[in-house]
Amino acid sequence: MTPRTKEKFEEIRESKRRKIIDSAIECFATKGYHAVSISELAAHAGVSKGLMYNYFSSKDELLKTIFNETMDQMLELFDPDSKGLNEKNDLLMYLERYYHHLKSNLILWKMYMAIFSQPAVQQILQKEILEVSQKPLEIIGNYFKKEGFKHPEVEVAFLSTLFSGVLTEYISDPDHYPLEQIMKRILSIYS
Amino acid sequence: MTPRTKEKFEEIRESKRRKIIDSAIECFATKGYHAVSISELAAHAGVSKGLMYNYFSSKDELLKTIFNETMDQMLELFDPDSKGLNEKNDLLMYLERYYHHLKSNLILWKMYMAIFSQPAVQQILQKEILEVSQKPLEIIGNYFKKEGFKHPEVEVAFLSTLFSGVLTEYISDPDHYPLEQIMKRILSIYS
Amino acid sequence: MTPRTKEKFEEIRESKRRKIIDSAIECFATKGYHAVSISELAAHAGVSKGLMYNYFSSKDELLKTIFNETMDQMLELFDPDSKGLNEKNDLLMYLERYYHHLKSNLILWKMYMAIFSQPAVQQILQKEILEVSQKPLEIIGNYFKKEGFKHPEVEVAFLSTLFSGVLTEYISDPDHYPLEQIMKRILSIYS
Amino acid sequence: MTPRTKEKFEEIRESKRRKIIDSAIECFATKGYHAVSISELAAHAGVSKGLMYNYFSSKDELLKTIFNETMDQMLELFDPDSKGLNEKNDLLMYLERYYHHLKSNLILWKMYMAIFSQPAVQQILQKEILEVSQKPLEIIGNYFKKEGFKHPEVEVAFLSTLFSGVLTEYISDPDHYPLEQIMKRILSIYS
DNA sequence: TATGAATGAGGCTTCATTCAT
DNA sequence: AATGAATGAAGCCTCATTCAT
DSSP, rough: OOOOOHHHHHHHHHHHHHHHHHHHHHHHHHOOTTOOOHHHHHHTTOOOOOHHHHHSSSHHHHHHHHHHHHHHHHHHHOOTTTTTSHHHHHHHHHHHHHHHHHHTTTTHHHHHHHHTTTTHHHHHHHHHHHHHHHHHHHHHHHHHHHHSSSSSHHHHHHHHHHHHHHHHHHHHTTSSSSHHEEEEHHEEEEE | OOOOHHHHHHHHHHHHHHHHHHHHHHHHHHTTTTTOHHEEEEEEEETTTTHHHHHHHHHHHHHHHHHHHHHHHHHHHHTTTTTOOOHHHHHHHHHHHHHHHHHHHHHHHOOOOOHHHHHHHHHHHHHHHHHHHHHHHHHHHHHHHHHSSHHEEEEEEHHHHHOOOOOOOOHOOTTTOOHHHHHHHHOOOHO | OOOOOOOHHHHHHHHHHHHHHHHHHHHHHHOOTTOHHHHHHHHHHHHHHHHHHOOOOSSSHHHHHHHHHHHHHHHHHHTTTOOOOOOOHHHHHHHHHHHHHHHHHHHHHHHHHHHOOOOHHEEEEEEEEHHHHHHHHHHHHHHHHHTTTTEEEEHHHHHHHHHHHHHHHHOOTTTTTHHHHHHHHHHHOOO | OOOOHHHHHHHHHHHHHHHHHHEEEEEEEEHHHTTTTHHHHHHHTOOOHHHHHHHSSSSSHHHHEEEEEEHHHHHHHHOOOOOOOOHHHHHHHHHHHHHHHHHHHHHHHHHHHHTTOOHHHHHHHHHHHHHHHHHHHHHHHHHHTTTTTTSSSHHHHOOOOOHHHHHHHHOTTTTSSSSSHHHHHHHHHHH
């Protein structure tokens, strides 16, 4: 009997890795980082405790991995073609994208909030957070400058504020928050 | 035991209780609920571990207590005289109050965020949260109705969104967030 | 009911600390450092696992503490009055003391061997070991120099060798090793 | 399957076995038995974890195997031709051999010490140790009897003591221990 | 009222070993 | 013969909570 091929092994690894990550995202979203134990994560993913450490060297490491993957998605969301925002329409589409992403990735954003608003977790991810949050803000800032806003940096902060607010409110009660109408209300400010 | 002595005791008890609560608020704000141990809380408050249980039957109980007291403050903030909002000026003053409260009670709000963004904690406090948040929203809703807004309930949600956003952003980086200018930006929407 | 006095607490602490240490020395002597678990140490000392950490912050820390206390004893043994070795008689008494200490502290020396000959443990104690081993060797070296030995440093190494050998052999089979006669044989070399 | 192929297989098997053993000796020498995991051993030997169990049924089994092979070497060392010690020169050559073996097999002896000083391991190997150590001691004892020593058995113990001591000291700091001079010093006792 | 020693459940992690391929 | 994914027991440690004083 021949041993499994390298490809087969990598296949197994990758699919299990995904399973663990997706499962962990759900758990973290539901209960928060500290409130979920490795045992729970393992059980929820349908693997043994020990196997978790075959894929991630620690609980923190798993968190960082999830964070990085999530951040990559977010970056893509906020600037998919890396061209920046050039006209008003781009900004509107920007808002559109945010709206759709929020709606179709509720769990991901829930996890984002559940995890990253915890001070203890922020300490774990401090470095990563700083690195990632800079770029999207810059892109938006450049747009406002170009458009001749009087206080572009304040306008950026204001938009961030709106994003944060929408996120917070929608996440905390997705069934009742009038997401679409709120997005329209925001659009009305910039139209 | 004379009544005098009894009163004295009560006084001491109450002041120690305050000390524990205030100290705990600081700790929770800085590190989050799960990341702070009873030992740490006791040490930070300058009392023994055992004594903590003399005042609060459990860590959860302490959390609930803090929550309730905080909520009382919030209620007071959003409607100190229970008269509701009657004219535009009231709304502006409303925003003003929020702004000032935020600035002067940073720790309290930090703790609020640190604690509430954790789903596990939210579950513990779910009932309390619902109860408390209803009333201020109603008051604002009534105002918008009276003012003839087309979608008063959306407008309420929008204002909540702004509040949430300001809170989130300010709390996460109080030194750089342009709180005052953002508040002015918001005022400009309603003036 | 009044709380226990500070003295009472310290009394408890000190006596329990001793109990844990003595018990741990026995265990380490019997099975070696890595082969004994904290659970075993706790059970053998008659306390709970958790309490171990009230007294020692980690297993390594316990080891270091035992090492330091043992070393203090050893130092005292090898130079009780800190006067050094001044004449041949001092050296002979030196040997005598070693002999008696060995006989009456078998467990201590067993533990010493069981623990300190393990590379992994040596790494934990590296710093401490270096610090402590210097002084006694110097004292003996000075004596040999004073006595005009041709190669005092070799003579020191030779004596160390004898000590090590006696220790190793005696410890590994205390009932059959002719300790007293070996010590006489050694004395005969220096008389 | 032709006999030729079978032999070839045996050859491969044997060479891989050696590789694993030699690699393990190094690891045990450096870090001690408990401190090295099967994973480490496998990685260091360049084979998979699973394969380790194809050659040795357990970690203990591997240890025992190494011990037995080492012991065979030791026996050979102390009495290569099984003729015993017949004259003083034989004893001196005996010492010589020990000296050279020590110098050229440092790792082996390091492992020997790293492993054997651990009581837990000694228990595993107790029987084997007793069996092996008897014979060389007898040979030396016979020599001392023949030479008319007053207490031949003490003299044997004394020589064992010296061997143990030299081993211990040399192993613990091979770069600084004056091995050659110490051996000369010992020779001087018996010349 | 007040202390801190004491407990034990549960958290994270390691590792010898098994197993499907 | 060979691989490495998978398991689960056991190890170290933390922490909410209890208890004797």
